[in-house]
Amino acid sequence: MSILSSGSFWAFVGVVAGIYTILALGLQVQFGFAGLLNFGQVAFMAIGAYTMAILVVKEGWSTWLAAPLAVVAAAAGGLFLGLFSLRLRADYFAIVTIAFSEIVRYVATNETSLTGGSQGTIALGPIGTASQYNGQWSRFEGRVQHAFGFSSSDATMLAIVWTVAVVLLALTWLAMRTPWGRVLRAIRDDEDAAASLGKNTFAYKLQALALGAALAGIAGLFYAWEFSFFSPDDFQPLLTFFAWMILLLGGLGRVWAVPVGATVFGFIFAGTRFLNFAPFTWFASDQRAYLRLIIVGLIILLLVLVRPQGLLGNKREMVLE
Amino acid sequence: MFLQLVANGLVTGSVYAIAAVGVSLVYGILRLVNFAYGDMMAFGALIAYGVDGPLHQSMIVAALAGMAATAALALALDVVLWKPLRARRAGFMSLFLASIGLALVLRQALLLAAGSQPRSYRVNPYRVFVLGSVRLSEQQLIAVAAAAATIVAVGLFLTLTTVGRVLRAMADDRALAAVAGIDVGRATRVAWLISGLLAGLAGVLAALVEYSFDPNFGFQLLLPVFAAVVLGGIGSAYGALAGGLALGVAQEVSTWSGFAGGVNPVYKPVVAFAVLAVALMIRPQGFFGQARVG
Amino acid sequence: MTPLLDVQDVVRTFGAVRAVDGASFAVEERSITGLIGPNGAGKSTLFATIAGSLKPDSGRIVFAGARIDGRAAYRVARAGVVRTYQAARVLTRMTVLDNLLLASTGHPGERLTGVLLRPRAASAHERRTLERAHEMLALVRLEAHTHEYAGTLSGGQRKLLDLARVLMLEPSLVLFDEPMAGVSPALRVELLEHILAVRRDRKITFLIVEHDLDFVMQAADRVVVMNEGRVIVVGTPEEARTNEEVVDAYLGKAH
Numbered sequence: 001m002s003i004l005s006s007g008s009f010w011a012f013v014g015v016v017a018g019i020y021t022i023l024a025l026g027l028q029v030q031f032g033f034a035g036l037l038n039f040g041q042v043a044f045m046a047i048g049a050y051t052m053a054i055l056v057v058k059e060g061w062s063t064w065l066a067a068p069l070a071v072v073a074a075a076a077g078g079l080f081l082g083l084f085s086l087r088l089r090a091d092y093f094a095i096v097t098i099a100f101s102e103i104v105r106y107v108a109t110n111e112t113s114l115t116g117g118s119q120g121t122i123a124l125g126p127i128g129t130a131s132q133y134n135g136q137w138s139r140f141e142g143r144v145q146h147a148f149g150f151s152s153s154d155a156t157m158l159a160i161v162w163t164v165a166v167v168l169l170a171l172t173w174l175a176m177r178t179p180w181g182r183v184l185r186a187i188r189d190d191e192d193a194a195a196s197l198g199k200n201t202f203a204y205k206l207q208a209l210a211l212g213a214a215l216a217g218i219a220g221l222f223y224a225w226e227f228s229f230f231s232p233d234d235f236q237p238l239l240t241f242f243a244w245m246i247l248l249l250g251g252l253g254r255v256w257a258v259p260v261g262a263t264v265f266g267f268i269f270a271g272t273r274f275l276n277f278a279p280f281t282w283f284a285s286d287q288r289a290y291l292r293l294i295i296v297g298l299i300i301l302l303l304v305l306v307r308p309q310g311l312l313g314n315k316r317e318m319v320l321e
Numbered sequence: 322m323f324l325q326l327v328a329n330g331l332v333t334g335s336v337y338a339i340a341a342v343g344v345s346l347v348y349g350i351l352r353l354v355n356f357a358y359g360d361m362m363a364f365g366a367l368i369a370y371g372v373d374g375p376l377h378q379s380m381i382v383a384a385l386a387g388m389a390a391t392a393a394l395a396l397a398l399d400v401v402l403w404k405p406l407r408a409r410r411a412g413f414m415s416l417f418l419a420s421i422g423l424a425l426v427l428r429q430a431l432l433l434a435a436g437s438q439p440r441s442y443r444v445n446p447y448r449v450f451v452l453g454s455v456r457l458s459e460q461q462l463i464a465v466a467a468a469a470a471t472i473v474a475v476g477l478f479l480t481l482t483t484v485g486r487v488l489r490a491m492a493d494d495r496a497l498a499a500v501a502g503i504d505v506g507r508a509t510r511v512a513w514l515i516s517g518l519l520a521g522l523a524g525v526l527a528a529l530v531e532y533s534f535d536p537n538f539g540f541q542l543l544l545p546v547f548a549a550v551v552l553g554g555i556g557s558a559y560g561a562l563a564g565g566l567a568l569g570v571a572q573e574v575s576t577w578s579g580f581a582g583g584v585n586p587v588y589k590p591v592v593a594f595a596v597l598a599v600a601l602m603i604r605p606q607g608f609f610g611q612a613r614v615g
Numbered sequence: 616m617t618p619l620l621d622v623q624d625v626v627r628t629f630g631a632v633r634a635v636d637g638a639s640f641a642v643e644e645r646s647i648t649g650l651i652g653p654n655g656a657g658k659s660t661l662f663a664t665i666a667g668s669l670k671p672d673s674g675r676i677v678f679a680g681a682r683i684d685g686r687a688a689y690r691v692a693r694a695g696v697v698r699t700y701q702a703a704r705v706l707t708r709m710t711v712l713d714n715l716l717l718a719s720t721g722h723p724g725e726r727l728t729g730v731l732l733r734p735r736a737a738s739a740h741e742r743r744t745l746e747r748a749h750e751m752l753a754l755v756r757l758e759a760h761t762h763e764y765a766g767t768l769s770g771g772q773r774k775l776l777d778l779a780r781v782l783m784l785e786p787s788l789v790l791f792d793e794p795m796a797g798v799s800p801a802l803r804v805e806l807l808e809h810i811l812a813v814r815r816d817r818k819i820t821f822l823i824v825e826h827d828l829d830f831v832m833q834a835a836d837r838v839v840v841m842n843e844g845r846v847i848v849v850g851t852p853e854e855a856r857t858n859e860e861v862v863d864a865y866l867g868k869a870h
C-alpha cells in the first residue's frame with residue numbers, strides 16, 4: 001500500500017486528470033454545446049503532440065514556437081475533418097470521425113521517416129541517437145519549480161497543467177455565455193430552427209469542432225511533456241472513449257462538470273490498481289488491467305442507462321438522446 | 322496478379338459483407354450503430370476455437386457452435402441492455418455510446434478469459450487451390466462459399482418469410498410498421514438472432530482467413546465493416562452485402578502495381594476509409610440505400 | 616410593379632408524392648396574402664421550399680428581384696424571408712428570453728471575432744436586443760415566463776413565442792404557418808391587430824397559411840388557394856370564397 005501514500009503517484013494521477021480535463025473540455029464544446037458526435041478526439045491530441053515533437057526535433061524549432069503551431073495544426077485538422085463530414089447525418093458523422101482518428105494513427109505508425117513509426121518519438125532523430133523534444137520544457141519546468149518552491153517536478157507539472165486547465169475552463173465558460181455561445185446552444189437544440197433565424201449553422205459547427213480540436217491539441221502537448229516519449233499506440237480510440245466517459249460522468253453542457261468527471265475518472269483509474277483483495281487477487285496483475293477497462297465500460301453503460309445527463313448535468317438543457 | 326488481388330478482395334469482402342449485413346439488420350430495426358459488433362465477432366471466433374481445439378470437434382461443428390453462442394449472447398444483451406434503453410426511448414447517441422461501453426466490457430472480458438496470445442484453428446493453411454491464374458487457400462474458398470450461401474440464405478429469408486418482410490418494412494419506415502400492428506418485440510429478437518449468427522460466422526471466417534487471431538482482432542475489423550455498412554446505405558441489407566464486397570475488392574486492388582504503383586499494403590484500412598469518404602461526398606445518404614426523407 | 620415574392624412553377628416531390636406540383640403565384644409588397652387549401656395540399660412544403668429548408672426539384676423563386684431557390688436556409692432568412700413552423704419550433708432547452716435574443720441579425724457578439732475584437736459593439740447590440748426582447752415579450756404576454764425554459768410552454772404559448780421571435784427579426788417577408796392554431800380567441804384578435812399595425816408601420820409583407828377562415832377573410836388582401844400541390848385560384852377573399860373549384864376542393868371537403 002506504500003504507493004498510495006506516495007506523493008509522486010498522486011501527483012501523476014492529478015496530472016493525467018488535468019490532461020483529460022482539457023481533452024474532454026474539447027468534447028464538451030463539440031458535443032455538450034454544439035451537439036457534434038465527435039468520436040475521433042484523440043486524433044487531434046496526436047496531431048498536437050506529433051507536430052510539436054517533429055518541429056522541435058527535426059526542424060530544430062523552439063518549443064515556444066512549435067507548441068502554438070501544434071495547437072493550430074490540431075485546429076486545422078478539425079477544420080479539415082469538418083469540411084468533409086459536418087454535412088453528414090449524425091450517425092455517419094460519428095463513424096467518419098472514428099475513421100479519421102484511425103487514419104491519423106495509421107499514418108503515424110507507418111510514416112516512419114516523419115514520425116518515428118511504431119517505435120515512437122525515440123526514433124524521431126537520426127539512427128543511434130535517442131531524440132528528445134522536451135529539453136526546453138524540462139528547463140522551464142525546473143525554473144517554475146525553483147521560483148515557486150515546489151517539492152518535486154511532479155508537483156510542478158501538476159500545478160502547471162491545472163493552471164492551464166483552469167484558464168481554459170474559464171475561457172470556455174465565458175465563451176459559452178456570449179451571444180456566440182448562445183447560437184451554439186441553439187444549434188444543439190434545433191439546427192433547422194437556428195438556420196431559419198438566419199444563423200449559418202455550418203460555420204458555427206465548424207468553429208466548435210476546430211476549437212474542441214485545438215483543446216485536444218493542447219492536451220496532446222501536455223501528454224508529450226509529461227511522458228518523455230510517446231508512440232502511435234498512445235493514441236488508440238480508447239482515449240477518446242475515456243474522454244467521453246469523463247464527459248458523461250461530469251455532465252453535459254456544463255463547463256465545470258468536466259474537471260469533476262476527470263478527477264473521478266482519475267481516481268477510478270488509479271484506484272482500481274489497488275484492487276488487491278479477493279476476488280481481484282484471483283487475477284494476475286496484467287489481468288487486472290483488463291478488469292479496470294471492464295469497469296470503465298460498465299460505468300459508461302450505467303451512466304447511459306441511469307443518468308444520461310451526467311452527475312452534474314442540467315437535464316433541462318442537455319441530455320443524451 | 323490483378324485477378325489474384327480481385328480474388329483476395331472478394332475473400333476479405335465476403336467477411337465484411339456478412340458482418341455488414343449483421344450490423345445493418347439491427348440498425349434497420351433499432352437505429353443502433355453497434356460498436357460492439359467486432360467484439361461479438363471475436364467472441365464467436367473464440368467459442369469456435371474452444372470447440373475446435375480442446376474439444377476436437379470438426380471445424381463445421383465449431384463454427385456452428387460459435388454462431389449459436391454469439392446469437393445467444395446477442396439475445397441476452399437485448400434483454401439486459403437494449404430493451405431497457407428502448408424503454409427509456411434512448412436515441413441514437415445513447416445507443417451508440419452504450420455500444421461503446423459494451424464493446425469495452427466484451428473485449429476486456431474476452432482478454433481476461435482467453436488471454437491476448439494469438440490462436441489458430443486446426444486447419445492446414447498450405448492446402449491451396451489453383452483456378453487459372455488465381456491461387457486461393459482452402460480457408461479463403463470456404464469464406465467465399467460461406468458468404469455466397471449467406472447471401473442466398475439472407476436474401477431468401479428477407480423476401481420469402483413473413484418475418485423477413487416485416488424486417489424490411491421496419492427498416493424502411495418504423496413508424497408505419499408500428500401502426501401496421503407489427504409485433505416489434507418479436508421482429509427485434511429475430512433481428513438480433515440473425516445478427517448474432519452472422520457475427521459468429523463472420524468471426525470464424527475472419528479467423529480462418531487471417532489464420533491467426535486474438536481477442537482484439539474483431540475491433541480491427543469493425544471500422545471496415547462500418548465503412549461497408551455506410552457505403553451500402555445504412556439499414557439496407559442488400560446494400561451492406563454489395564458494400565462489403567466492393568470495399569474488400571477496393572482494398573486489395575488498391576495495392577496493385579498497375580494502379581499508380583500501388584498503395585502500400587499497410588494502408589489498406591485507410592483505403593477503406595478513403596472509399597467511404599469519397600462515397601459520402603458523392604452521396605451523403607450512402608451509396609445503395611434509399612434517400613430517407615423527414 | 617414587380618411583386619416582392621414570385622413563385623414560378625415550383626415542384627417538390629417526396630419519392631412518389633408530388634407535394635408541390637407546379638405552383639405559381641406572386642405576393643405584392645406590403646400585402647397580406649392568405650394561403651389556404653385542404654390538409655396535404657402542399658402548403659407547408661411550399662413554405663419550406665421558399666424558406667430554403669427544402670430545395671425545389673424545379674421551378675424558380677424570386678424574392679426582391681433575386682433568385683432564392685436553392686439558397687441555404689440561413690441566407691434566405693438573412694435576405695429577409697422568415698418562416699414559422701406549423702408546429703412551433705421554439706428552442707425547448709433554452710429560456711424564453713434566450714429564444715428571443717437569438718432573433719437578431721448582424722449581432723457582432725454572435726461572431727468570435729466580434730466577441731474578441733469589438734466587445735463594446737457586441738455588448739451595445741446585446742443591450743438593444745435585450746430591450747427589444749422585453750418589448751416583444753410584453754406584446755405576446757409572456758413576461759411571466761421570461762426565464763423559463765421554452766419547453767415548459769404550452770402549444771399556444773410556443774406559437775406566440777415563435778411569432779414574437781419572427782417579428783423581432785424585422786423581416787421584409789414573413790411566412791406564417793398556421794399562426795393562430797392553439798391561440799386563444801382573445802389573443803387572436805390582438806395578434807391580428809398587431810399584424811395589421813406592423814404592416815402599417817413597418818414595411819412587412821405577410822404570407823399566411825391559416826385554417827381559421829374568418830381570420831383569413833378579415834386579414835388578407837389576397838388569397839391563394841392550393842389543392843394537390845397546385846394553385847387553383849388567386850383572388851380577393853371574396854372571389855376565393857365564392858369560387859366553385861375552391862368550394863369543391865376545400866370548403867366542401869374540410870367542412
Ligand SMILES: Nc1ncnc2c1ncn2[C@@H]1O[C@H](COP(=O)(O)OP(=O)(O)O)[C@@H](O)[C@H]1O
Nearest residue numbers: 614615629632634654655656657658659660661
Ligand atoms: N418530409 C416529408 N416526407 C414525405 N412526405 C412528405 C413530407 N412532408 C410532406 N409530405 C407530404 O407532402 C404532402 C403535402 O404536405 P404538406 O406540405 O404538409 O401539406 P399542408 O401543409 O398543405 O397540409 C402530403 O401528402 C405529405 O404527406
Ligand SMILES: [Mg+2]
Nearest residue numbers: 658659660701
Ligand atoms: Mg401544413
